[in-house]
Amino acid sequence: MRLGLLVATALGILALAPEAEYEARAAKLGNKNPKGWLELANFCEEHLLWDKRSEALRRTVAIEPGNAEAHARLDEMRSGKDWLPADEAEAKEAEEMQAKGLAFYGSAWLPQKEAAALKEADRKLVGWALEVRLDTPHLRIYSARPLDFTRRLAGLLENEVGAYERLYGRIWKSGTAPKAMQVFVFADRPTFEKIATATGHPISQGASGFYEGGCRILFVGVTADKELGSPAELRCTAVHEMLHALDHQMTHVNVVGAPCWLMEGRANHFGFGILGRQVLPGALNEPDGTGLLHDGCTSPIPISEVMDQANFKGANQPAYYALATAWVHFLFHGEDGRHASAFRTYLSGCPGKASKADFEKAVGRISDLEPPFREYVQKTLRPSIRKTR
Ligand SMILES: [Zn+2]
Numbered sequence: 480m481r482l483g484l485l486v487a488t489a490l491g492i493l494a495l496a497p498e499a500e501y502e503a504r505a506a507k508l509g510n511k512n513p514k515g516w517l518e519l520a521n522f523c524e525e526h527l528l529w530d531k532r533s534e535a536l537r538r539t540v541a542i543e544p545g546n547a548e549a550h551a552r553l554d555e556m557r558s559g560k561d562w563l564p565a566d567e568a569e570a571k572e573a574e575e576m577q578a579k580g581l582a583f584y585g586s587a588w589l590p591q592k593e594a595a596a597l598k599e600a601d602r603k604l605v606g607w608a609l610e611v612r613l614d615t616p617h618l619r620i621y622s623a624r625p626l627d628f629t630r631r632l633a634g635l636l637e638n639e640v641g642a643y644e645r646l647y648g649r650i651w652k653s654g655t656a657p658k659a660m661q662v663f664v665f666a667d668r669p670t671f672e673k674i675a676t677a678t679g680h681p682i683s684q685g686a687s688g689f690y691e692g693g694c695r696i697l698f699v700g701v702t703a704d705k706e707l708g709s710p711a712e713l714r715c716t717a718v719h720e721m722l723h724a725l726d727h728q729m730t731h732v733n734v735v736g737a738p739c740w741l742m743e744g745r746a747n748h749f750g751f752g753i754l755g756r757q758v759l760p761g762a763l764n765e766p767d768g769t770g771l772l773h774d775g776c777t778s779p780i781p782i783s784e785v786m787d788q789a790n791f792k793g794a795n796q797p798a799y800y801a802l803a804t805a806w807v808h809f810l811f812h813g814e815d816g817r818h819a820s821a822f823r824t825y826l827s828g829c830p831g832k833a834s835k836a837d838f839e840k841a842v843g844r845i846s847d848l849e850p851p852f853r854e855y856v857q858k859t860l861r862p863s864i865r866k867t868r
Pocket of ligand 1: 720742746
């Protein structure tokens with residue numbers, strides 16, 4: 480929390496701190512201009528002001544009750560004449576449809592017999608018991624989890640596509656959106672292990688998901704330590720793996736040979752930024768995921784060592800993941816976002832084996848960045864992680 484309302488920039492010009500700028504802009508908007516309030520919500524996302532963001536969105540719908548964008552960003556859905564929290568709206572719909580003898584499968588409510596026949600055909604296709612299949616614009620999700628969990632997950636992953644584009648730009652590799660990607664969501668560890676091994680990805684201790692680039696399938700399972708991962712943990716895993724999938728299918732970042740910190744730090748940047756059904760990079764709102772950061776980001780391992788690791792195996796693995804995540808957070812959001820555009824420049828020119836020299840040329844000397852990074856972790860990241868846990 481900043482105490483002063485005014486901060487001096489490097490040039491000595493007085494600029495408003497984000498909280499103060501929010502108050503000043505909010506006072507001008509008053510009870511009109513819903514578009515202005517929506518823009519102010521964008522400003523809040525950029526500056527990680529999450530409570531103010533909700534306030535700005537609430538003000539938007541107070542002025543314009545039918546504003547669909549603001550409702551969606553508040554995680555609300557239309558239900559008859561009302562707008563309800565998305566989970567509630569879907570539960571209500573499911574109850575009504577099931578009372579009519581319908582079951583959801585693919586992309587529609589179908590007569591139960593029809594849905595059961597499709598489910599049986601899919602079970603033969605994938606080789607394990609499904610609860611539901613869900614088709615969305617970018618995904619086909621085969622899920623052994625219940626409908627409500629799967630719908631929320633689908634909403635989140637679809638939202639992630641937009642979040643990716645907002646942060647990294649519209650950079651489809653081929654100029655067109657990729658074909659629907661398949662997502663497998665398991666509910667028990669033996670099936671997850673069996674399928675993982677069969678696709679050449681025997682799962683290691685602690686792993687709860689992986690992305691298979693060759694067949695474009697994203698697998699979300701359970702951790703090796705627990706029989707079932709918590710719903711929050713599974714969502715965090717799914718969003719993390721989806722980032723790898725989007726990198727592979729959409730972007731300038733060449734996945735093959737890209738530095739591990741760059742891929743894993745960015746995947747957690749999204750995976751830990753879950754708010755309801757939205758991916759808001761930088762939010763640190765997913766308590767299960769941020770546990771890793773909480774435990775690992777005070778490690779004394781220098782950031783240049785993390786950047787050197789071709790893979791994150793070995794005893795220091797949790798610390799490498801945590802530091803890479805904190806590092807990416809710093810590069811995008813630290814020091815009022817001062818490094819974000821240079822970091823993006825580095826990413827956009829990122830060849831498969833982007834070196835530390837490439838990084839230093841684009842962003843700055845690592846030894847110069849390390850002290851403000853450590854300060855950012857202590858003063859900004861750690862307190863906000865503690866708050867969410
Ligand atoms: Zn990963």
